[in-house]
Amino acid sequence: MNTTANTTVSTPAVVNAQPSLLERLGGNDVLEVVLEGFYFRLLCDEDLLEIFDGIDTAWLKVHQHKFLTLAFNSADLSGKAVGKHIARGHARLWAKGLSERHFDLVVEHLVEALLEMDTEQSLMDDVVAVVRPLRTVFEENALKHRQQQQASSNSKIASTSNVTAVPNTQTKRDSATGSAAKKSTKKRSSSVSKSVFSMFNARTN
Incomplete structure (x- = not known):
């Protein structure tokens, strides 16, 4: 008796890429708009002009794209x-005061x-969710730069205080030299006076 084996052919599951x-x-066409x-x-935001002032606008456009x-x-x-890439790429802007406040504006x-393109709210929420993690990078680097500036300022103040507190040894040396010179002058003046007096006595005698 012939028997037919039941075989099961497995097909790979189709994965629908999101x-x-x-x-x-x-x-890309929508992205360009x-x-x-x-x-x-x-470029029209006055609160961002202080940051973008002096920045090549062509570079800015390419960067944003x-x-x-x-x-x-x-x-x-x-x-x-x-995060490290952004920190390095914005090095000049941290010095201008770039912070999380500017990130929020951007x-x-x-x-x-996106609203101007009638984008659905759910899509805009997704866009914000994608870029939101970067806020921490701006917050941390802005704080780091402020701390560096404060440390530099404190160092300068301390350096100035040390210079003021150091005794002026040169002035002391000059003072001592002046005193010695005065004493020497007095001695010479006394010797000259004695010599003149002796000469006067010799003539009168």
Whole structure:
């Protein structure tokens, strides 16, 4: 009797890859429009002018494009490597007072640029959730720079105090030399007076 073996053919499960945040927003074309609005808002904000003053605007635009592309492609921005990169890349701006306050303003302008494109609230929430971890980087580096400035200021004050407290040995040496010179002058004057007196006595006698 012939028997037919039952065989089960397993097929690989189809994994539906989740679209990136950039794809959900509409792709690169939408990103370009969002970037224009975002960039315009940054340069019109008086509270950010003190930070961006003197910065090459072309560089700023390229920088923002790279950042948004990275963020919207669902990159993990909470890693230490990202934090170190931002800290180094913004070195000049920490000296200008860059802080978490400016970060909040930048995120606010990003949300406004997205609103202008009629972006869904859920997508905007996701965008904010992606960039939010970076706030700690700005907060920590701003604090670190303020502490360095305070330490430098205290060091200068201490240095000035030490200079004031050190006795002026040169002045003492000059004073001692002056006193010795005066004594020597007095001795010479006394000797001359005695000589003149002796000469006067010799003539009168």
